[in-house]
Amino acid sequence: MNATTLDTTQALAQVSAQWDRSILPQLKDYIAIAAKSPMFAPDWQQQGLLEQVVRNAASWVEAQKVAGLRLEIVRLPGRTPLLFFEVEGTQPNANAASSPTVLMYGHLDKQPEFDGWRSHLGPWTPVLEGDRLYGRGGADDGYAVYASIAAIQALKAQNVPHPRIVGLIETSEESGSGDLLPYIDVLKPRLGDVALVICLDSGAGNYDQLWLTTSLRGMASGTLKVQILTEGVHSGDASGVVPSSFRILRQVLDRLEDSATGRVLPASFHCAIPEERVAQAQATAAILGAPRLRRLHAVCAAHHAGPGAGFAQTHLGAYAVGHWRRRPTRFAKCWQCAAALHSVPAQFAVATLGRCRRLCASAENVAGRQLPLSGQGDVGRCIERQWLECAGHDALV
Ligand SMILES: [Zn+2]
Numbered sequence: 001m002n003a004t005t006l007d008t009t010q011a012l013a014q015v016s017a018q019w020d021r022s023i024l025p026q027l028k029d030y031i032a033i034a035a036k037s038p039m040f041a042p043d044w045q046q047q048g049l050l051e052q053v054v055r056n057a058a059s060w061v062e063a064q065k066v067a068g069l070r071l072e073i074v075r076l077p078g079r080t081p082l083l084f085f086e087v088e089g090t091q092p093n094a095n096a097a098s099s100p101t102v103l104m105y106g107h108l109d110k111q112p113e114f115d116g117w118r119s120h121l122g123p124w125t126p127v128l129e130g131d132r133l134y135g136r137g138g139a140d141d142g143y144a145v146y147a148s149i150a151a152i153q154a155l156k157a158q159n160v161p162h163p164r165i166v167g168l169i170e171t172s173e174e175s176g177s178g179d180l181l182p183y184i185d186v187l188k189p190r191l192g193d194v195a196l197v198i199c200l201d202s203g204a205g206n207y208d209q210l211w212l213t214t215s216l217r218g219m220a221s222g223t224l225k226v227q228i229l230t231e232g233v234h235s236g237d238a239s240g241v242v243p244s245s246f247r248i249l250r251q252v253l254d255r256l257e258d259s260a261t262g263r264v265l266p267a268s269f270h271c272a273i274p275e276e277r278v279a280q281a282q283a284t285a286a287i288l289g290a291p292r293l294r295r296l297h298a299v300c301a302a303h304h305a306g307p308g309a310g311f312a313q314t315h316l317g318a319y320a321v322g323h324w325r326r327r328p329t330r331f332a333k334c335w336q337c338a339a340a341l342h343s344v345p346a347q348f349a350v351a352t353l354g355r356c357r358r359l360c361a362s363a364e365n366v367a368g369r370q371l372p373l374s375g376q377g378d379v380g381r382c383i384e385r386q387w388l389e390c391a392g393h394d395a396l397v
Pocket of ligand 1 (some may be wrong): 173
């Protein structure tokens, strides 16, 4: 007898048990493998780690013996490997060419190590603390293949008919998915008529409910370089005479973004925002409210944003001071945090000026011409070239 809808309580119990028993050990093994994306591991082919994590995932999937599932590791020459699976549909007529397919997507390549791990944690050391598993790649995006298969198994355990399902688990996502489209071209005939894509590679607002990400902001990246001189000059000789590279950078960036409001200026980056997106954003804000804002604030984004600006401006100074005291090294390394200091009161800037050249570069923008005396005093103690190239400093001297 087929059920038509899923008993979610039963499904949760089944998947939770499977997660703890079978998937968690897989994720721990996965975390221990430094399967960095090609951008961060140009010798990925020699390392063989992407190959290894794909094989490990494939072995686990095959061991599940999901009815109607076929799996293949697809390899195009010179490209990162891709795990492809297809599961026959169990709805009436589900396997006809014209019937819709559900596509599940994830990736197994990882971001690099970075720093800032607590002393007993590390990128390649899986540590389970309470119900959180720490280590590189477990959440982004190692879990995706396991979650996909577990979801299909939950349907099958309750005999809920499902459409044909295919899965693409790639290994170049963190490098911009350069290999994904060539694989899609090759696999197109086997994907079928894809009607729904479930991309298991996004965030969750909290751990209390199921979240679906329906839209993300876009991203454009590049390398911007400003070259002023053909060779280095001694500190103190050139500032105020040679134009500051920071000032030129700012002017160029200001053509793209209003630096006071964060609004992206070229019209081609904008689109009409559908009404339902606005409604979804409002519903999200109603659920998450201030705690979420604080989280955004922690990465120094909120003070740019319209709705959070008041909150951020009020709390930014206190936050920045607290953060600085708690984690000076991390703060100094975080460009985004330094940028947040644009809104920090001048007093704070004065007090901390000279401790961190990145911090100083931002702080001077805040303090502007109010700071010449303190600025010069602190500049004197700092002999780093970049500091002297700071745009604010040019203005002061
Ligand atoms: Zn990801």
